Amino acid sequence: MLGAPVQRAEDPALITGTATFTEDLTPAGTLYLAILRSPLPHARINSIDTTLAMSSPGVWAVYTGADVADFVIPPAPNPKRNIPRRFALAQDRVLMPGDPVAAVVADSLAEAIDALEQIDVDYQPLDILGDLDEALVAPPLHEGQESNVAYDRAKGDWEAISAMDGVVVEGVVEHPRVAPAPMEGRLAIAQWADGVLTLRITTQAPHLIAEELARCLDLPNSSIRVITGFVGGSFGSKFDLAEEEMLTVFGSRQLGRPVKWVEGRREHLLTVGHGRSMRARYRLVADEEGRIKAYAADWLVDLGCRHRYLSFNTITPRMGTGTYDIASYAWRLRGVWTNRNPRGIYRGAGRPEATLTIERAMDHLAAELNLDPAEIRRRNFISPDQFPYQSVAGYTYDSGNYGFNLEALLEAAGYAELRKEQAEARAEGRVIGIGIASYVEVCGFEDWGAARVVVAPDGSVTVLVETLDQGQGHRTAFAQIVSARLGIPMNMIRVEQGDTSTSPYGWGTSGSRSLAQTGSATQTAADGVAEKAKRIAAHRLEASPGDIDLANGLATVRGTDVTISWKEIASIAYTGEVPPGDEPGLEEEVRLRSQGHNFPFGAHLAVVEVDPETGSVRLERMVAVDDAGVIVNPMLADGQRHGGLAQGVGQALWEGVRYDESGNLTTATFVDYLLPAATGLPFFELLETETPTATNPLGAKGIGEAGAIGSTPAVVNAVCDALGCQDLQVPLTPEQIWRAIRSNRE
Amino acid sequence: MTVNGSRWSGDVPARQTLCDFLRDELELTGTHVGCEQGACGACTILGDGEAVRSCLMLAVQADGMELTTIEGMGEPGNLSTLQAAFLRHRAFQCGFCTPGFLASAAEILGSGRRYSRRELRDMLSGNVCRCTGYEPIVEAVFECQR
Numbered sequence: 064m065l066g067a068p069v070q071r072a073e074d075p076a077l078i079t080g081t082a083t084f085t086e087d088l089t090p091a092g093t094l095y096l097a098i099l100r101s102p103l104p105h106a107r108i109n110s111i112d113t114t115l116a117m118s119s120p121g122v123w124a125v126y127t128g129a130d131v132a133d134f135v136i137p138p139a140p141n142p143k144r145n146i147p148r149r150f151a152l153a154q155d156r157v158l159m160p161g162d163p164v165a166a167v168v169a170d171s172l173a174e175a176i177d178a179l180e181q182i183d184v185d186y187q188p189l190d191i192l193g194d195l196d197e198a199l200v201a202p203p204l205h206e207g208q209e210s211n212v213a214y215d216r217a218k219g220d221w222e223a224i225s226a227m228d229g230v231v232v233e234g235v236v237e238h239p240r241v242a243p244a245p246m247e248g249r250l251a252i253a254q255w256a257d258g259v260l261t262l263r264i265t266t267q268a269p270h271l272i273a274e275e276l277a278r279c280l281d282l283p284n285s286s287i288r289v290i291t292g293f294v295g296g297s298f299g300s301k302f303d304l305a306e307e308e309m310l311t312v313f314g315s316r317q318l319g320r321p322v323k324w325v326e327g328r329r330e331h332l333l334t335v336g337h338g339r340s341m342r343a344r345y346r347l348v349a350d351e352e353g354r355i356k357a358y359a360a361d362w363l364v365d366l367g368c369r370h371r372y373l374s375f376n377t378i379t380p381r382m383g384t385g386t387y388d389i390a391s392y393a394w395r396l397r398g399v400w401t402n403r404n405p406r407g408i409y410r411g412a413g414r415p416e417a418t419l420t421i422e423r424a425m426d427h428l429a430a431e432l433n434l435d436p437a438e439i440r441r442r443n444f445i446s447p448d449q450f451p452y453q454s455v456a457g458y459t460y461d462s463g464n465y466g467f468n469l470e471a472l473l474e475a476a477g478y479a480e481l482r483k484e485q486a487e488a489r490a491e492g493r494v495i496g497i498g499i500a501s502y503v504e505v506c507g508f509e510d511w512g513a514a515r516v517v518v519a520p521d522g523s524v525t526v527l528v529e530t531l532d533q534g535q536g537h538r539t540a541f542a543q544i545v546s547a548r549l550g551i552p553m554n555m556i557r558v559e560q561g562d563t564s565t566s567p568y569g570w571g572t573s574g575s576r577s578l579a580q581t582g583s584a585t586q587t588a589a590d591g592v593a594e595k596a597k598r599i600a601a602h603r604l605e606a607s608p609g610d611i612d613l614a615n616g617l618a619t620v621r622g623t624d625v626t627i628s629w630k631e632i633a634s635i636a637y638t639g640e641v642p643p644g645d646e647p648g649l650e651e652e653v654r655l656r657s658q659g660h661n662f663p664f665g666a667h668l669a670v671v672e673v674d675p676e677t678g679s680v681r682l683e684r685m686v687a688v689d690d691a692g693v694i695v696n697p698m699l700a701d702g703q704r705h706g707g708l709a710q711g712v713g714q715a716l717w718e719g720v721r722y723d724e725s726g727n728l729t730t731a732t733f734v735d736y737l738l739p740a741a742t743g744l745p746f747f748e749l750l751e752t753e754t755p756t757a758t759n760p761l762g763a764k765g766i767g768e769a770g771a772i773g774s775t776p777a778v779v780n781a782v783c784d785a786l787g788c789q790d791l792q793v794p795l796t797p798e799q800i801w802r803a804i805r806s807n808r809e
Numbered sequence: 810m811t812v813n814g815s816r817w818s819g820d821v822p823a824r825q826t827l828c829d830f831l832r833d834e835l836e837l838t839g840t841h842v843g844c845e846q847g848a849c850g851a852c853t854i855l856g857d858g859e860a861v862r863s864c865l866m867l868a869v870q871a872d873g874m875e876l877t878t879i880e881g882m883g884e885p886g887n888l889s890t891l892q893a894a895f896l897r898h899r900a901f902q903c904g905f906c907t908p909g910f911l912a913s914a915a916e917i918l919g920s921g922r923r924y925s926r927r928e929l930r931d932m933l934s935g936n937v938c939r940c941t942g943y944e945p946i947v948e949a950v951f952e953c954q955r
Contacts, residue, residue, distance in 0.1 A: 071899075074901075075888070077901060078904070080837075080880050081884070087832075295906075296902075296905060328846060705944055709943070738937050
């Protein structure tokens, strides 16, 4: 069963429209919440007049900042760490376009929106922080802070690297903001009964939401139940508690009715945590043979106006050296406040920024030395015998085989032939580019996964997990694991998630952790159940537990035809005679800590053709060789890779959040914010290598984010290769390419 | 109007969109709203056999029309050919955009013409899927042309 492309149990419901997404629920008596948002990026609120709105039809309540001044949205404010306080509604200032200013609760959504238009806010516009360089020296956005630099961390000897002799390349890599943009936006329905809050919410991490709410409301965790149904994608955007979700909870408690909020797409693009949001400067020093002597990178992070989960994280510099054996490394990471929405989590969360930076630098170095981009990588890869590898940035890479992986990519793509074809095409005046990128990422952030395997008296099995499938197919993968360990068919196993009153406490789904962490916990829990089942079978069959095999729904004494059925074992566990020393029942809950991080890796290759007249880029081929260790379900794994590749290509070619000079968001619709469509993508060519990890019993590494990490630099490197320049920035808009071609000709 | 084979008549608010009418009044929640801007195609249904963005159309405009939503295309255990192909190719992950894709694909297949995979990619580009990267969707629709 393990390793097979098993179909998902939830698919028939999803394909027929009968699966219940949270938005489909409307408890009796539900009221609707709508939010008045700031039209300005930075302004003082002189006054808010809600009189007319209060008397608007259907309105139950209108809230402003004063009403929610007592509630602190996580993370907790911390003056020492420059973490400002976060409110559900603006207090005396708005700090970004779309900042929540007031909220209306009404009988219907239409009436709530009508009432919003009756609210009169008097704003006094203030200077805006948009440009990062200006923000560095501008007066501080947050009172009580000395500057707009929220943090400034550095390691390594930058001066020594600056003074180092050799072949030197330097450049800037922009990582513009991108929107996670799941097809389903955020939403929440809050309901109080007998002092217990039930929050139905579309999220990746129900337990974390419950915990944050408990802190926010000063209630015990046990008084909060978070329920999550089907989730219409997330990609990082539904991880932590947001202002709007807090407002449904507040309104519901005040009014004693269920309160529902559904995010509009414009709201999503305005206020969701944007991904990436950095600018990097690199300096790469090598010898004449292209062997790297030192690398230095300075990342300047556009934090937006507030702190959110992972805002201050150092994953990017710590993954900065990528797949290369680099002895001398210096980095700096600064987070800067601006009048934009908070930087949040998006697929890859820190690793794409590390990878795009060094992979651009590597191609730059290759061009400087007139070496093939594949060759420059070969000369610098960490070699297989160096694992576990202690990176200069502080991580211990568990396992890897980067050279082998790259050669597999080059062979699959027909690299030598491609270069010939490129030369021929160029002779005909066609502009073709080939780009490769090697990546390694970090997953399994030293936490544990949690799973409970419960066998009912009839032998059917419920697996309760703390992770939250948003389309990945966890239910199927986890059921495959249990099926393999208990020797029972998949249709006897149901995987349950998304209800904090029943699922074990845990971190939820993020950082490509679900299979490696929680899948491994599931396997270990299933093993515990299997051991006890064997003891029960052995006791009944008068054999030794060590001689019992579980397969095909039977326990068999090895080498004999003496059997007892799985169902009988389950029945004995609850109503029969269990072996001496065992208690009744058949279930196991496991929290399993990983032995360090796991480091998935791979190499991607892109072939592009550029139209020199229009500057448009056509992605002709995308080849990916990924290594995520042991694969449990190749169909599900390929789905993750495909989706990641599309998002990574999207970041390279089309996606980019833009603001105008006045600080207004100009990408607030899907007409302006371009997502990848079927027409712009090629058929993906996937291969895999398999280098298991010893950090978890499955031997699995993360696969959810890999596609989005390697593909962006592969495409950018391909376009830079096509044009013979090193300073193009994502997204590679036709305008930018057209201008680059024109300036090349001059 | 006729919705999934059943006649419906009544009054609707003049400003109510067709998708809100389907979801809130008829409780046909299989139609999902992805952007309310006509750009993502998640809310696509069939109106008189043509793919229609139910977020861009008012309910009153559907007066007299024959509508088919995801609920009218098949049910678990009795899937349409297209749904079965989507299942086989795993042409969806979170499934939120899928009802819209099925409607757009049904319109394409309804033409009776055979298209290349490349052409199908162009024709399916009015619908956005953030999960799959589209390849299995294109394959599923291509297969149903046979």
